[in-house]
Amino acid sequence: MQPLLEVQQITKRFAGVTALSAVDLRLEGGKVTALIGENGAGKSTLLKIMSGIYTDYEGIIRYKDEEVKFSRPRDAQDRGISIIHQELNLIPYLSVAQNIFLGRELINSFGFLDRERMIQKTKVLLEKLKLEVSPTALISSLKVGQQQIIEIAKSLLVESEVVFMDEPTSAIGESEVEVLFEIIKELKAEGKAIVYISHKLDELFALADDFVVLRDGRVVGQGPVREITRGQLITMMAGREVMISKKSIKNKPVEKVLEVRNMTLQNPGNPQRPLLSHINFSLGKGEVLGIYGLMGAGRTELCECLFGLHPDALSGTIALDGRIREFKSPIQAIEAGMALVPEDRKKDGIVPGMSVGKNLSLTVIDKISKFGLLNDTLQSKLYDKHVASLKIKVSHEDQLIRNLSGGNQQKVILGKWIERKPLVLMLDEPTRGIDINAKNEIYELISTLNKEGISVLVISSEIPEILAISDRILVMSEGQISAEFSSEEATENNIMNACIPEHINQ
Amino acid sequence: MNSIKQSINIAKFQSLIALFVLCLGLTLMTDNFLTPDNFWNVMRQISVNVCISVGMTLVVLTAGIDLSVGSILAFSGAVIAGLLKHGIGIPAANLFIGFTPLGAVIMGLLLGAALGFVNGFTITRFKVPPFVATLAMLTMARGFTMLWTKGHPITGLGEELKFLGTGWFLGIPMPVWISGLVVLIATVLTGKTRFGRYVYAIGGNENASRLSGIPTSKVKIWVYSLAGLLAAVGGILVTARLDSAQPNAGVSYELDAIAAVVIGGASLSGGRGTIIGTVLGAVIIGVLNNGLILLNVSPFWQQVIKGLVILLAVIIDKSNKKGE
Numbered sequence: 001m002q003p004l005l006e007v008q009q010i011t012k013r014f015a016g017v018t019a020l021s022a023v024d025l026r027l028e029g030g031k032v033t034a035l036i037g038e039n040g041a042g043k044s045t046l047l048k049i050m051s052g053i054y055t056d057y058e059g060i061i062r063y064k065d066e067e068v069k070f071s072r073p074r075d076a077q078d079r080g081i082s083i084i085h086q087e088l089n090l091i092p093y094l095s096v097a098q099n100i101f102l103g104r105e106l107i108n109s110f111g112f113l114d115r116e117r118m119i120q121k122t123k124v125l126l127e128k129l130k131l132e133v134s135p136t137a138l139i140s141s142l143k144v145g146q147q148q149i150i151e152i153a154k155s156l157l158v159e160s161e162v163v164f165m166d167e168p169t170s171a172i173g174e175s176e177v178e179v180l181f182e183i184i185k186e187l188k189a190e191g192k193a194i195v196y197i198s199h200k201l202d203e204l205f206a207l208a209d210d211f212v213v214l215r216d217g218r219v220v221g222q223g224p225v226r227e228i229t230r231g232q233l234i235t236m237m238a239g240r241e242v243m244i245s246k247k248s249i250k251n252k253p254v255e256k257v258l259e260v261r262n263m264t265l266q267n268p269g270n271p272q273r274p275l276l277s278h279i280n281f282s283l284g285k286g287e288v289l290g291i292y293g294l295m296g297a298g299r300t301e302l303c304e305c306l307f308g309l310h311p312d313a314l315s316g317t318i319a320l321d322g323r324i325r326e327f328k329s330p331i332q333a334i335e336a337g338m339a340l341v342p343e344d345r346k347k348d349g350i351v352p353g354m355s356v357g358k359n360l361s362l363t364v365i366d367k368i369s370k371f372g373l374l375n376d377t378l379q380s381k382l383y384d385k386h387v388a389s390l391k392i393k394v395s396h397e398d399q400l401i402r403n404l405s406g407g408n409q410q411k412v413i414l415g416k417w418i419e420r421k422p423l424v425l426m427l428d429e430p431t432r433g434i435d436i437n438a439k440n441e442i443y444e445l446i447s448t449l450n451k452e453g454i455s456v457l458v459i460s461s462e463i464p465e466i467l468a469i470s471d472r473i474l475v476m477s478e479g480q481i482s483a484e485f486s487s488e489e490a491t492e493n494n495i496m497n498a499c500i501p502e503h504i505n506q
Numbered sequence: 507m508n509s510i511k512q513s514i515n516i517a518k519f520q521s522l523i524a525l526f527v528l529c530l531g532l533t534l535m536t537d538n539f540l541t542p543d544n545f546w547n548v549m550r551q552i553s554v555n556v557c558i559s560v561g562m563t564l565v566v567l568t569a570g571i572d573l574s575v576g577s578i579l580a581f582s583g584a585v586i587a588g589l590l591k592h593g594i595g596i597p598a599a600n601l602f603i604g605f606t607p608l609g610a611v612i613m614g615l616l617l618g619a620a621l622g623f624v625n626g627f628t629i630t631r632f633k634v635p636p637f638v639a640t641l642a643m644l645t646m647a648r649g650f651t652m653l654w655t656k657g658h659p660i661t662g663l664g665e666e667l668k669f670l671g672t673g674w675f676l677g678i679p680m681p682v683w684i685s686g687l688v689v690l691i692a693t694v695l696t697g698k699t700r701f702g703r704y705v706y707a708i709g710g711n712e713n714a715s716r717l718s719g720i721p722t723s724k725v726k727i728w729v730y731s732l733a734g735l736l737a738a739v740g741g742i743l744v745t746a747r748l749d750s751a752q753p754n755a756g757v758s759y760e761l762d763a764i765a766a767v768v769i770g771g772a773s774l775s776g777g778r779g780t781i782i783g784t785v786l787g788a789v790i791i792g793v794l795n796n797g798l799i800l801l802n803v804s805p806f807w808q809q810v811i812k813g814l815v816i817l818l819a820v821i822i823d824k825s826n827k828k829g830e
Contacts, residue, residue, distance in 0.1 A: 351710035
């Protein structure tokens with residue numbers, strides 16, 4: 001069969017670093033190709049070359065039997081190649097419809113914007129994607145997961161022959177994933193070529209026809225998905241066997257560290273439907289409590305409340321280490337022994353323009369001070385300690401954190417909290433967009449922390465992850481805890497069942 | 507690898523090189539640029555802008571802006587002059603309070619810091635954007651200056667105050683001592699203290715800073731208070747040099763300060779910049795002003811050229827960043 005898009009011997013260098021070397025790829029219509037590899041393997045770079053974002057490369061791109069060279073993303077789009085980015089490229093203070101039609105606005109016969117028609121078309125798209133938001137809602141008022149779906153809607157608007165998806169599911173919950181999969185299957189049936197990047201191998205097995213594995217900028221394996229096993233793929237990606245299995249040794253804590261009673265968080269926009277209602281749970285010393293729920297179930301809000309971020313709308317009691325606490329600000333929560341690794345690493349986690357060393361010491365600045373002045377030697381010591389114990393891949397202390405991979409950024413954020421020795425460490429989607437090796441390292445780290453007596457509250461949208469690291473699992477749905485499982489009773493099925501809203505009322 | 511390192515080093519010293527080239531050119535083109543008289547003249551002239559620019563740097567590092575410094579300078583200067591000359595009289599209570607020069611200067615500094623505090627408070631408590639909050643203060647402080655002076659200069663302030671503006675100590679003019687001290691303290695504050703680290707962190711990512719337990723509002727209030735305080739220091743220097751407080755002193759000084767900060771390599775979106783960079787920026791502007799006068803360039807053209815230099819500095823800075 002003739003390929004729709006073909007790249008030959010693509011090489012790309014960044015300031016002396018070879019990101020891709022002599023990559024060949026053939027994409028056929030009606031097929032989903034999974035592009036697999038660890039972070040930094042060159043997947044995103046390859047997509048950016050094929051979609052006209054990087055124009056400076058060596059090699060040939062052939063599209064519909066014709067050699068092409070795109071000079072900007074719009075060229076590629078106009079020819080029918082669209083890309084859904086891993087990072088969100090939305091304008092926060094424009095509405096959903098305005099974002100979806102950005103750059104291809106509909107004009108009426110007077111030459112003015114045809115607002116009605118754009119809103120109508122957006123409505124149809126949103127219905128197709130089963131996203132219940134108004135076309136006129138501002139992007140900034142949407143959750144990250146919803147924004148990701150808008151990003152997908154944006155690319156569906158254009159009639160494309162080739163669609164690239166760069167980790168489209170990293171920010172969305174299981175039910176949205178299902179919708180997305182249906183759409184991908186439709187696109188496939190229409191004869192389109194789809195390239196799908198994801199770290200979630202289950203998704204690839206469910207979806208892809210072919211696979212291509214990249215490692216260090218080279219293709220190290222390719223072929224039909226049905227001829228390969230999960231283990232083989234992982235070995236190809238990492239160069240070694242990695243398995244995530246259900247947690248085998250469980251902690252049975254006796255001592256309670258955190259106890260939450262009757263926690264309710266009012267919704268300022270809708271008093272009838274609180275964001276959290278009557279939450280009760282406790283966390284034992286050295287225990288890992290997993291919290292699973294779909295997008296909008298209130299998982300993130302729960303952590304935020306325990307971190308002093310919504311003092312005015314909150315009711316109920318929080319007892320930490322036997323004392324009733326009321327956190328008016330993150331500062332108070334931190335001083336009492338709470339720590340939070342936030343969901344959105346870029347927005348809430350790192351200070352991108354600061355060095356790794358400075359990011360690491362942000363929470364413990366007094367520890368690196370002497371007589372009121374910052375002490376470089378103490379900071380270096382702190383840096384050396386964490387780089388070694390957390391295996392952070394970084395070239396030197398002054399390297400800017402924004403130049404690290406996602407996994408290494410996350411380790412820095414973990415490091416700055418571990419140094420404070422918190423009573424409760426809250427991890428909101430700690431491994432989102434992180435490659436499998438770094439993931440495993442973070443899991444190992446969590447279990448080390450438990451042994452040191454630190455209790456962990458972990459939110460995740462990946463059931464295998466929750467199963468792998470939790471001693472106990474809470475499932476949230478519509479602002480309530482809908483089920484609790486010990487790790488023995490927990491299975492993918494009963495967790496999934498408990499998080500679908502209809503089950504609450506039955 | 508070596509060549510990359512070298513080019514980064516060159517980028518760091520770019521403004522220093524630019525300044526050197528500027529000075530070399532002026533030395534060759536004029537007879538009286540490179541004379542001790544002219545050197546100290548330039549240094550004295552820039553010391554006011556240096557003080558204000560240091561405060562502006564702190565504000566810009568937090569991703570803010572302070573438009574009110576010129577007006578705060580004028581108001582503080584006028585209050586110092588008024589207290590020194592007339593004191594405060596309350597006829598109803600038959601009370602009169604006189605001020606020594608030191609007392610008047612302290613009152614002026616406190617006033618500057620207080621107005622800066624108001625800026626910081628409105629920005630953090632009521633979430634008014636810094637541009638708007640300080641624009642309002644620019645107008646209000648100017649109005650208060652007019653009310654206080656009734657629109658007339660206050661002159662004849664005595665030798666002691668005058669010494670701060672025109673005197674010499676150990677062969678160096680007093681304004682240079684004062685601005686030098688300000689630069690030294692600010693350099694240590696930004697580079698070596700917890701406060702300084704927090705200032706950079708807030709400008710780099712305010713959300714992440716807050717979630718790391720940094721008291722972001724408190725730090726910002728301090729920053730605006732310091733900017734107000736340093737504007738008052740500028741007010742002392744201006745008033746002392748002229749031996750008079752002018753109601754329209756310091757008009758558009760905030761723009762010179764922002765220019766110095768930007769030429770010095772700071773990012774208006776926060777988190778990036780240094781005190782030393784800003785000082786270099788202020789020196790470049792000062793030398794350029796002086797040189798253009800010595801070259802008999804028309805004042806109208808001087809403004810055009812200054813504007814071009816600001817643009818050029820930022821464009822060069824941007825293209826350096828691309829390589830990193």
